[in-house]
Amino acid sequence: MTDGLTQDPPRHLGMVVGGSLTQGVEVRLDTAASTEDVKVGTFVSIDGARMRFFGVVTEVSLGASDPTLATTPPDVSNPYIAQVVLGTSAYGTITVEPMLTMGDPEDPTVILDGPQPAKTVPAHFSQVAQASELDIEQVFGGEDKTRFWIGSPLDMEARLCLDLGEFVKRSNGVFGKSGTGKTFLTRLLLAGILQSDTAVNLVFDMQSEYGWMGYSEAGNEVKGLKQLFSSKVAVFSLDEESSRRRGLTPDYVVRIGFDEVQPEDVQMLRETLDLSDVAADAAYALQRHFGGKGWLREFLSLEGRESLFELANDIGVNGQALARLHNRLTRLQRLDFMDEGSSHDSVNQILTYLDRGMHVVLEFGRYGSNLAAYILVANLLTRRIHERYVRRKEQAAGRTSDEPRPLVITIEEAHKFLTPAVAEQTIFGNIAREMRKYNVTLLVVDQRPSGIDSEVMSQLGTKITCLLDSEGDVNAVLTGVSGNRKLRTVLSRLESKQQALAFGHALPMPVVVRIRDYGTPDSYRELGFKDAVELKAQVERDVEDLFGPLDG
Amino acid sequence: MNEPPEVESFGPVGEVVAASTTEYLTQCRALYGAPPLGTLVKSEGHDAIYGIVGEVATQSIDPGRRPMAMGRHDETSEAVYKRNPQLTRLLATEFRSVVVGYRANGTLHRYLAPLPPKIHSSVFQCDLDEAIEFSGSLDFVPLLLAAPFGSQDDIISSFLRAASTAHPDPERFLVEAGRDLANLLGGQFQRLNGILTRLTS
Numbered sequence: 001m002t003d004g005l006t007q008d009p010p011r012h013l014g015m016v017v018g019g020s021l022t023q024g025v026e027v028r029l030d031t032a033a034s035t036e037d038v039k040v041g042t043f044v045s046i047d048g049a050r051m052r053f054f055g056v057v058t059e060v061s062l063g064a065s066d067p068t069l070a071t072t073p074p075d076v077s078n079p080y081i082a083q084v085v086l087g088t089s090a091y092g093t094i095t096v097e098p099m100l101t102m103g104d105p106e107d108p109t110v111i112l113d114g115p116q117p118a119k120t121v122p123a124h125f126s127q128v129a130q131a132s133e134l135d136i137e138q139v140f141g142g143e144d145k146t147r148f149w150i151g152s153p154l155d156m157e158a159r160l161c162l163d164l165g166e167f168v169k170r171s172n173g174v175f176g177k178s179g180t181g182k183t184f185l186t187r188l189l190l191a192g193i194l195q196s197d198t199a200v201n202l203v204f205d206m207q208s209e210y211g212w213m214g215y216s217e218a219g220n221e222v223k224g225l226k227q228l229f230s231s232k233v234a235v236f237s238l239d240e241e242s243s244r245r246r247g248l249t250p251d252y253v254v255r256i257g258f259d260e261v262q263p264e265d266v267q268m269l270r271e272t273l274d275l276s277d278v279a280a281d282a283a284y285a286l287q288r289h290f291g292g293k294g295w296l297r298e299f300l301s302l303e304g305r306e307s308l309f310e311l312a313n314d315i316g317v318n319g320q321a322l323a324r325l326h327n328r329l330t331r332l333q334r335l336d337f338m339d340e341g342s343s344h345d346s347v348n349q350i351l352t353y354l355d356r357g358m359h360v361v362l363e364f365g366r367y368g369s370n371l372a373a374y375i376l377v378a379n380l381l382t383r384r385i386h387e388r389y390v391r392r393k394e395q396a397a398g399r400t401s402d403e404p405r406p407l408v409i410t411i412e413e414a415h416k417f418l419t420p421a422v423a424e425q426t427i428f429g430n431i432a433r434e435m436r437k438y439n440v441t442l443l444v445v446d447q448r449p450s451g452i453d454s455e456v457m458s459q460l461g462t463k464i465t466c467l468l469d470s471e472g473d474v475n476a477v478l479t480g481v482s483g484n485r486k487l488r489t490v491l492s493r494l495e496s497k498q499q500a501l502a503f504g505h506a507l508p509m510p511v512v513v514r515i516r517d518y519g520t521p522d523s524y525r526e527l528g529f530k531d532a533v534e535l536k537a538q539v540e541r542d543v544e545d546l547f548g549p550l551d552g
Numbered sequence: 553m554n555e556p557p558e559v560e561s562f563g564p565v566g567e568v569v570a571a572s573t574t575e576y577l578t579q580c581r582a583l584y585g586a587p588p589l590g591t592l593v594k595s596e597g598h599d600a601i602y603g604i605v606g607e608v609a610t611q612s613i614d615p616g617r618r619p620m621a622m623g624r625h626d627e628t629s630e631a632v633y634k635r636n637p638q639l640t641r642l643l644a645t646e647f648r649s650v651v652v653g654y655r656a657n658g659t660l661h662r663y664l665a666p667l668p669p670k671i672h673s674s675v676f677q678c679d680l681d682e683a684i685e686f687s688g689s690l691d692f693v694p695l696l697l698a699a700p701f702g703s704q705d706d707i708i709s710s711f712l713r714a715a716s717t718a719h720p721d722p723e724r725f726l727v728e729a730g731r732d733l734a735n736l737l738g739g740q741f742q743r744l745n746g747i748l749t750r751l752t753s
Contacts, residue, residue: 065734065741072741075745081749083727
């Protein structure tokens with residue numbers, strides 16, 4: 001795809017005329033380079049005397065050698081005058097943030113060390129050019145088993161790769177307002193993790209759009225993970241009917257027993273069910289009162305205000321609050337996937353699949369629009385899976401079992417799980433904070449990052465954010481990132497589709513990515529999907545390899 | 553500006569009558585025989601000193617005797633000269649050239665010569681090839697911009713206009729020259745604008 005383009009020499013832009021490491025390097029554009037050709041977010045390379053710098057354009061501005069130019073502009077209707085004045089007396093400048101240094105390409109140690117963060121700036125008059133595809137490859141690495149092609153830099157065809165090995169070591173975030181392509185991006189990331197085998201995925205698929213199929217913004221059907229990688233993906237469902245209606249037979253139908261619900265789950269539902277602190281905390285008292293398992297079942301079986309107030313007296317909780325809690329929790333009885341049974345096997349099933357290296361997508365079907373159901377199930381399952389992982393990790397430390405496979409749990413509407421009020425106590429907050437200690441990390445997908453606890457945000461390793469326009473959300477995403485102010489300009493100028501700003505652990509430097517296509521037959525093939533015809537050909541080839549050419 | 557240049561081999565146009573390192577004054581062999589403003593001239597010899605004509609003047613050879621009006625009725629100037637042949641002896645045309653470079657041992661330098669030309673040296677108008685060679689670089693332009701007499705901006709625009717006609721691609725030459733000027737006149741945009749306007753009209 002890039003062959004035709006690598007031939008072009010990188011376009012010369014100008015030379016360094018000033019600047020600093022903190023403010024960025026100022027580059028005066030050549031006469032031939034117009035400001036209109038350079039965009040914020042474009043990569044440039046600067047040839048210093050001994051080092052090559054790699055940077056990103058953070059500002060484009062217009063300058064004049066003489067201030068009177070602004071008050072008495074020249075007669076630019078005269079083409080000669082326009083030609084002379086543009087680029088000389090009136091010129092463009094760009095500010096380049098030096099990100100990395102690449103050292104002398106002749107020096108073999110430099111190639112081993114790879115690009116290093118820039119700790120200085122190039123000398124005056126260093127020549128600046130648009131980064132070449134080779135530069136991009138040198139900085140971001142070429143596509144390989146663990147480097148996943150997520151898209152291209154702006155205005156370039158080079159393949160930009162994400163180091164998935166590093167990516168899955170920490171919790172990560174995908175942000176953007178609705179309709180900017182979060183789901184597409186997430187689906188790609190999941191496909192990448194799946195292909196590279198760096199971790200197994202557990203996806204809490206609220207809108208049922210990752211497993212079997214989803215829809216693009218234009219309303220076209222796109223294939224989900226199960227369709228592309230059927231042998232590696234298991235779809236679990238909470239709503240079997242919905243799955244079947246969409247032409248999919250779920251691998252397992254998840255059911256949850258009331259006995260599995262813990263007071264902590266109620267805490268998570270506090271906001272969604274509009275419970276006061278007192279009401280939510282009453283769950284702990286109830287658990288103590290009824291004793292461990294079964295507290296919720298017994299509590300919900302109470303009928304009438306008197307019995308509730310009596311219980312409130314017994315356990316020392318405000319009667320009104322308890323009545324409210326009772327009232328709200330009865331809503332859970334309306335969820336068909338919940339029942340009185342006490343020995344459901346959902347967690348074991350999920351773990352069995354994960355242990356086999358299968359990726360599990362849990363579809364919510366019609367419960368997708370029921371936030372309480374989503375939060376309850378995601379929290380409950382994650383808590384128990386995490387417990388198992390902790391135990392197994394400890395066993396692995398004691399050499400009594402193997403390390404559990406790294407697990408990436410994808411949650412949507414993450415701000416509901418990670419609000420500052422609950423992040424301290426919930427399992428998701430724990431996972432985000434403890435990072436990879438127990439081989440479990442999160443992939444947080446959210447449109448309102450400002451609603452997420454700042455401590456959790458700061459722990460996210462890699463953030464990939466599509467367009468965000470609320471000030472608070474932009475702040476939340478960029479807090480604690482160096483070059484924050486300049487990234488803000490870049491972030492607010494993203495196009496509303498298929499563009500994202502990616503930065504953090506899995507990338508050597510922040511980068512604006514034009515996300516690669518997903519949804520076209522070509523894109524599926526690039527992801528390794530083989531359609532029926534290709535599969536048949538493959539089978540024939542395999543048969544030939546095994547048994548020799550078939551005669552007749 | 554687009555007239556074809558004269559491609560003849562030029563004889564001397566005059567003789568140096570006053571000289572300094574920055575400029576020299578040439579008295580023309582013939583009355584009104586001065587090369588036009590902006591023309592590249594050189595003093596005689598292998599180590600020529602190049603100048604650009606910056607000011608042309610015709611006056612009485614005796615500073616104490618001012619020419620008087622001599623025309624009768626509706627007589628033309630041509631008739632006046634015909635009727636008074638002595639005038640060509642009493643008047644003289646002189647031009648001042650800004651020193652812009654010199655040749656030493658065959659190498660062209662576009663900055664001030666170490667010494668001015670000798671008095672009575674012959675002065676020649678440079679031919680086309682020499683004009684092209686000399687205008688190959690505009691390193692000498694600061695000398696013109698700082699000329700101690702005449703209108704520097706007019707000298708430079710006249711020179712560039714004349715030189716452009718010698719180049720195979722006059723427009724390209726003028727654009728490049730204009731950009732050099734723009735860099736030299738960084739803080740003097742109005743001056744640059746004036747020169748550029750002269751170059752296009």
